Amino acid sequence: MTLLTDELTITEMALPASVDASDAAEFLALAQLNNEMCVVDTATNVLHEEPAEMLPHWLDRSDSTSRGYIARRGIDIVGAAYLKTSNEAGSATAESEILVIPPHRASGVAQALLSHVEDEARALGRTLLQMWTLHPAAGSDRMLTPATGHGSVAAHELSDLFAANGFTMEQVERTSTLALDGDLSLAERMLAEASAFAGEDYRVISWSLPTPEHLREGYGDVRARMATDVPSGDLVFEEEKWDAARVVRHDRMIADAGQFLSVSAVEHIPSGRIVAFNELIIGRDRSSVTHQYGTLVVKEHRGKRLGTVVKCANLLRWRELVPLSPTICTFNAEENRPMLDINEAIGFVPSSYAAGWQKKLG
Structure with a gap:
């Protein structure tokens, strides 16, 4: 004390x-x-x-x-x-x-x-x-x-x-927040256009937790990239190890919290690797606010509109799975203009801001 x-x-x-x-x-x-x-x-x-x-x-x-x-x-x-x-x-x-x-x-x-x-x-x-x-x-x-x-x-x-x-x-x-009680035809159109632009080498796969066994390793790989591929300014984000066992632990923790999480991802068919994903999560009260946990397109596959694909695919899936949630809330770095462009096009509007601070300890 x-x-x-x-x-x-x-x-x-x-x-x-x-x-x-x-x-x-x-x-x-x-x-x-x-x-x-x-x-x-x-x-x-x-x-x-x-x-x-x-x-x-x-x-x-x-x-x-x-x-x-x-x-x-x-x-x-x-x-x-x-x-x-x-x-x-x-x-x-x-x-x-x-x-x-x-x-x-x-x-x-x-x-x-x-x-x-x-x-x-x-x-x-x-x-x-x-x-x-x-x-x-x-x-x-x-x-x-x-x-x-x-x-x-x-x-x-x-x-x-x-x-x-x-x-x-x-x-x-x-x-940023998006009201979920409106027309989602814009997201449907954006998904169709982005999927056509990405081409036949990519396909959407979606699941709710627990993560299917055959997807755990790939999901862990792309989740680990959140520490290295997301804009972070000069904030130091250390690399994380995400193997299949950690994905199982992650899923169990979400379940223990009474939360529900949906993932929409993009698989690169020639390599069989997951190269983009989006997560939406809600608490025990399925009529409460939805939060976005992670969205990422790995660096090697950017420029294919895969961010639009995973965001819109999961948004449309979410409307079917959790119809009573009124709002989605998401965080994005202000320098992450590509992801902000997607959000703004879908209809997200600024709600508040967060500032990241860092200090070297002597």
């Missing part, structure tokens, strides 16, 4: 076996702070996560480890943070988020949690720490531009805090 001034204490969060467990209070508080921050910083509620859907991702420590920290003044919880590290040998990065809402941001709580997380990351042998902040779609009189030069976000207390502590804003991501 770290003791701080003004009776502020920070302790490592108890990780419960379930959200109904007797020691679940701290995890539930962290989840609540996360959701409250999303609303405060984006002025929307599309990023809401249910604790029961979050917990399995914390409990599975096969490939990465998440640690939580709770800040209290007296008995009152006034903030939280998490620190996520890869279990890959040689990994040097850590990802964190500071979960503090006004008015506690200006009272020293956020600074105390940030200092604590930095110390924990160093103790774990990490030399690079990454953070994300959320921002509304509306601008302000003080806008921040990342090192990439693409996009900008409205400054607020947490962005000022990170800048004052030596973090560099490396990237801006756009959160």
Whole structure:
């Protein structure tokens, strides 16, 4: 336990076996702070996560480890943070988020949690720490531009805090939403045109989890490329190993969370390899917001409109599988103009923004 001034204490969060467990209070508080921050910083509620859907991702420590920290003044919880590290040998990065809402941001709580997380990351042998902040779609009189030069976000207390502590804003991501209650004939037309352009060497394959056994290796291969083939500015994303066993673990974690995930992918017929994919996921409430997890076309097969193919194919499939979901929400880097062009053509509109921050730890 770290003791701080003004009776502020920070302790490592108890990780419960379930959200109904007797020691679940701290995890539930962290989840609540996360959701409250999303609303405060984006002025929307599309990023809401249910604790029961979050917990399995914390409990599975096969490939990465998440640690939580709770800040209290007296008995009152006034903030939280998490620190996520890869279990890959040689990994040097850590990802964190500071979960503090006004008015506690200006009272020293956020600074105390940030200092604590930095110390924990160093103790774990990490030399690079990454953070994300959320921002509304509306601008302000003080806008921040990342090192990439693409996009900008409205400054607020947490962005000022990170800048004052030596973090560099490396990237801006756009959160976009698409209403699902409208006519999808445009997506149908875009799919037909893109498929014709790609040609007969490519075909669409789709599935819902669990991933069929014969597709696990190929799905793992293309999922691993998310760390190397997606625009990331100067954010360091370490390579990940995705074999068939990891795909099985990934699928089990989604199932344990009560979530439902659909994948549409493109197979390159001559090589038999999966070269593009799109994922859509929803929580236990099938009438809630749908989130896009990953979309990627591997570098060697770009220029064939395969991004349009997988996005439109999965969108049309999703309408049949989950007809009650009102909205799809997706994140894309502001420098990823090809993918933003596809989103905008389908009808996605900006909802909020996220900024990626990075600091070298001494």
